Amino acid sequence: MQRQIYAYRCRECGTLHYPFRMRCKECGNLEVFEFDAEPLPNKGTLVTFTHVHNLPAEYEVARLSIGAVELDGGVRVMGQLDIDEPKMGMPVRGSVEVVRREAYERYWGFVFRAA
Amino acid sequence: MRDVYVAGIGITSFGRLEYPLAEIAAYPAMMAMKDAGLTAVEQLYVANMGGGRLSHQTGLASAVVDTLSLTPAGAETIENGPASGASAIKQGYLAVASGMHDVVLVTGAERMREVNNLDATDFIATLTHPLAEYIYGVTLPAHAAMFTRLYMDKYGVTERHLAMVAVKNQNQALANEFAHLQQPITIEGILDSPEAMTNNPYVAEPLRFFDCCPVSDGGACVLLVSEEVAASVDRPRVRLAGVGQATDTHAVIERDDPTELTAVRLAAEKSLAMAGRDASTVDVAELHDAFTILEIAQSEEVGFFAKGEGHLALEKGETGLGGSMPINVSGGLKGKGHPVGATGIAQAHEIVTQLRHEAGDRQVEQATTGLTCNFGGFGNNVLCLTFTRES
Amino acid sequence: MPVDLEKILRPVDHDLPAYPAKWVTLASGDSMVIRQVGRDDIPTLLEHVEPLLHVERDYYDIVAARVYAELLAYYRHRVQDEYVLVAQIEGELAAIVNGRQVRPGLGMSLHTLALRRGLRIGAHAFAAKMEYHIDILGHDEVLIVAESPIGFRRWMIEYQLEDRFDTPHELGGVPSYALTRDLFERARAKLVVGRRPVPPELLATAAAAILPPADPPTPPADLLAATRAQYDPTGTALMSLRRLPKEVEHA
Numbered sequence: 001m002q003r004q005i006y007a008y009r010c011r012e013c014g015t016l017h018y019p020f021r022m023r024c025k026e027c028g029n030l031e032v033f034e035f036d037a038e039p040l041p042n043k044g045t046l047v048t049f050t051h052v053h054n055l056p057a058e059y060e061v062a063r064l065s066i067g068a069v070e071l072d073g074g075v076r077v078m079g080q081l082d083i084d085e086p087k088m089g090m091p092v093r094g095s096v097e098v099v100r101r102e103a104y105e106r107y108w109g110f111v112f113r114a115a
Numbered sequence: 116m117r118d119v120y121v122a123g124i125g126i127t128s129f130g131r132l133e134y135p136l137a138e139i140a141a142y143p144a145m146m147a148m149k150d151a152g153l154t155a156v157e158q159l160y161v162a163n164m165g166g167g168r169l170s171h172q173t174g175l176a177s178a179v180v181d182t183l184s185l186t187p188a189g190a191e192t193i194e195n196g197p198a199s200g201a202s203a204i205k206q207g208y209l210a211v212a213s214g215m216h217d218v219v220l221v222t223g224a225e226r227m228r229e230v231n232n233l234d235a236t237d238f239i240a241t242l243t244h245p246l247a248e249y250i251y252g253v254t255l256p257a258h259a260a261m262f263t264r265l266y267m268d269k270y271g272v273t274e275r276h277l278a279m280v281a282v283k284n285q286n287q288a289l290a291n292e293f294a295h296l297q298q299p300i301t302i303e304g305i306l307d308s309p310e311a312m313t314n315n316p317y318v319a320e321p322l323r324f325f326d327c328c329p330v331s332d333g334g335a336c337v338l339l340v341s342e343e344v345a346a347s348v349d350r351p352r353v354r355l356a357g358v359g360q361a362t363d364t365h366a367v368i369e370r371d372d373p374t375e376l377t378a379v380r381l382a383a384e385k386s387l388a389m390a391g392r393d394a395s396t397v398d399v400a401e402l403h404d405a406f407t408i409l410e411i412a413q414s415e416e417v418g419f420f421a422k423g424e425g426h427l428a429l430e431k432g433e434t435g436l437g438g439s440m441p442i443n444v445s446g447g448l449k450g451k452g453h454p455v456g457a458t459g460i461a462q463a464h465e466i467v468t469q470l471r472h473e474a475g476d477r478q479v480e481q482a483t484t485g486l487t488c489n490f491g492g493f494g495n496n497v498l499c500l501t502f503t504r505e506s
Numbered sequence: 507m508p509v510d511l512e513k514i515l516r517p518v519d520h521d522l523p524a525y526p527a528k529w530v531t532l533a534s535g536d537s538m539v540i541r542q543v544g545r546d547d548i549p550t551l552l553e554h555v556e557p558l559l560h561v562e563r564d565y566y567d568i569v570a571a572r573v574y575a576e577l578l579a580y581y582r583h584r585v586q587d588e589y590v591l592v593a594q595i596e597g598e599l600a601a602i603v604n605g606r607q608v609r610p611g612l613g614m615s616l617h618t619l620a621l622r623r624g625l626r627i628g629a630h631a632f633a634a635k636m637e638y639h640i641d642i643l644g645h646d647e648v649l650i651v652a653e654s655p656i657g658f659r660r661w662m663i664e665y666q667l668e669d670r671f672d673t674p675h676e677l678g679g680v681p682s683y684a685l686t687r688d689l690f691e692r693a694r695a696k697l698v699v700g701r702r703p704v705p706p707e708l709l710a711t712a713a714a715a716i717l718p719p720a721d722p723p724t725p726p727a728d729l730l731a732a733t734r735a736q737y738d739p740t741g742t743a744l745m746s747l748r749r750l751p752k753e754v755e756h757a
Contacts, residue, residue: 018247018366018369019244019246019247019365019366019369020246047265047368047373048261048262048264048265048373049261049264050257050260050261050264050319050320050321050322051317051319051320052252052254052256052257052260052318052319053316053317053318053319053320053664054232054233054236054254054256054318054319055233055252055254059252059663060663061663062663062664062665062666064252066251066252066253066257066261067261068261068368068373076368076369076373077247077368078247078248078251078253078366078368079251080251080252088264088265088268099250099251099252100250100251100252107250109250109251110251231655231656232656233655233656233659296624298534298624298625299534299535300533300534300535301533301534301535303531303535304531304532304533304534304535304536305533308530308531309530309531309699309700309701310530310531310532310630310699310700311531311533312695312696312699313530313626313629313630313633313696313699314530314531314532314533314625314626314630315533315626316626316629316696324626325533
């Protein structure tokens with residue numbers, strides 16, 4: 001199954017939101033849940049990144065690369081990077097994978113690789 | 116609205132405190148009451164972020180009011196992340212300004228060293244957006260690092276500038292007996308020596324160990340009073356003249372320009388306007404340098420320097436003691452320490468000490484106007500407070 | 507005959523190459539010398555380790571107790587092929603690290619005890635120990651375990667040490683991890699730092715005396731004590747009183 005991450009398009013004014021918010025920040029629509037979920041594109045460019053060395057205790061890796069990506073269409077998201085030497089502005093392609101485990105819980109999110 | 120004055124202040128040492136959380140909050144409160152010579156407290160606000168999680172204690176205000184034998188005064192715990200301290204001061208301001216109370220005790224405390232540094236970092240990371248940030252392993256150092264990289268790219272800030280902030284603030288802490296770090300550092304040791312990468316390893320590239328504030332225990336208190344009560348207190352008169360607050364998107368990367376800290380700019384504008392001042396009239400400032408880059412960025416957003424020029428002012432020494440705009444002469448969060456719930460109040464404590472002209476070796480000459488910036492989340496929720504010395 | 511019995515009890519040390527002293531510049535700008543010490547220096551070290559037996563926090567008590575025993579065993583010839591390195595700042599003892607050779611080609615790291623905090627002294631001392639095992643003693647790998655979560659995070663995860671779970675470590679018999687030559691080479695830039703030779707005057711100061719740590723870790727406060735303020739390390743109460751003008755106290 002192809003997993004995807006959804007953004008939320010306001011039914012009133014068409015503004016796309018990510019992450020979810022209850023009320024449209026553009027038109028201020030007060031109708032509850034007046035959004036259509038739509039999958040985020042998986043291609044974009046790397047805006048900024050870091051390699052984190054002091055990780056929360058449950059991570060069993062020495063460092064974790066995290067970046068912010070501007071997806072095609074303009075929505076920006078965070079994700080983990082599987083890129084040896086990231087560069088700002090480089091094109092990347094994301095897929096949805098397990099990004100964190102806590103005991104028996106698994107959390108899915110974007111992992112970006114060089115496109 | 117009535118004018119609000121700071122009649123008394125108190126603070127604990129920052130570092131590792133091995134007494135209960137409620138006492139870390141109560142101890143500076145005792146000092147503040149003694150300082151002002153006032154005990155007729157009608158209301159307490161207790162700023163704390165992690166009592167429930169780090170110290171296994173909730174309802175902290177109830178414990179503090181009783182520890183101080185101030186029952187049946189009103190008491191609330193205020194949690195607003197790392198901006199809890201300034202938020203509690205804002206509540207105290209409202210209580211006095213509205214006329215509801217004449218004497219309000221605002222105290223803050225945090226006990227973070229009960230857990231190890233990694234757990235403390237994870238605890239702070241719970242401030243981030245749970246779905247869009249936290250799950251990826253985004254920590255506050257990670258946010259600051261990604262912000263730093265953008266800032267370096269756009270404005271030419273370098274690791275050397277960051278190291279200069281670290282050295283300035285950590286060494287300034289040596290003049291502050293309450294500061295957590297009492298260990299001088301040098302540019303050579305953290306940046307230039309062949310061993311610098313081991314002395315000062317990356318925490319989240321390009322931020323290094325000495326770019327980050329320590330994890331501290333600590334408490335601080337200000338006693339806020341009405342004008343009539345202030346008139347009966349024989350201490351230099353310092354007025355809480357401006358309170359400004361602004362919020363921004365929870366997910367940091369959603370902001371239109373991720374190199375701007377809009378909430379800082381708006382909070383400072385509101386605070387200074389309320390006090391009838393502008394940034395050029397500020398004599399001394401305590402900014403929220405949880406990471407060295409934040410001092411540079413905030414010094415621009417609050418209006419001391421043009422956007423992108425904070426690091427140039429730093430190079431010229433303008434932000435040091437004796438410079439044209441001294442910032443974090445207490446050592447800042449970087450040198451003094453960052454017990455999250457208490458930090459906003461500790462910043463106010465320093466400014467009041469400066470405006471009373473009682474700061475000793477770190478006194479900014481003739482200071483009459485001071486500004487604090489207490490930065491919650493990664494700029495999600497920011498308060499700026501303006502204090503003025505009244506003759 | 508007692509002499510003969512001592513011959514049985516006393517292990518024969520191999521003739522191992524000595525650790526060449528080096529020096530590093532710390533974040534504070536201070537110069538720190540890392541050098542090997544011999545049996546003659548052990549009584550002085552024991553004096554400085556002993557107070558830490560009672561520091562029941564951050565694993566200082568267990569680490570100090572074990573280091574004390576290891577140093578004593580070395581001093582009294584009851585352990586084979588142990589070595590002890592010390593880190594000193596202007597003579598003052600900043601860290602002790604020790605280990606031993608299990609057999610040619612295989613080393614075992616014992617302890618890293620930092621007596622001054624906030625300057626990454628433990629990281630420097632641990633790195634020197636790894637350098638000694640791999641580069642100087644020519645070991646192919648070093649067996650390592652941690653007693654504290656922070657130690658585990660720092661060594662096992664940061665260097666991605668390999669499992670040697672079939673080999674119990676001499677520290678408590680727990681499963682070992684290993685820093686292999688290959689892992690060492692990959693982390694060489696981080697592990698092998700410092701300069702040689704040590705300037706003669708710096709080395710002379712270090713060799714002249716191993717001075718006690720000025721600000722060693724101290725035991726936690728007694729939480730049952732009636733007055734907690736006395737444990738505030740800078741004595742906030744006293745300072746606040748000092749600052750107050752007299753008349754205010756009577757207001």
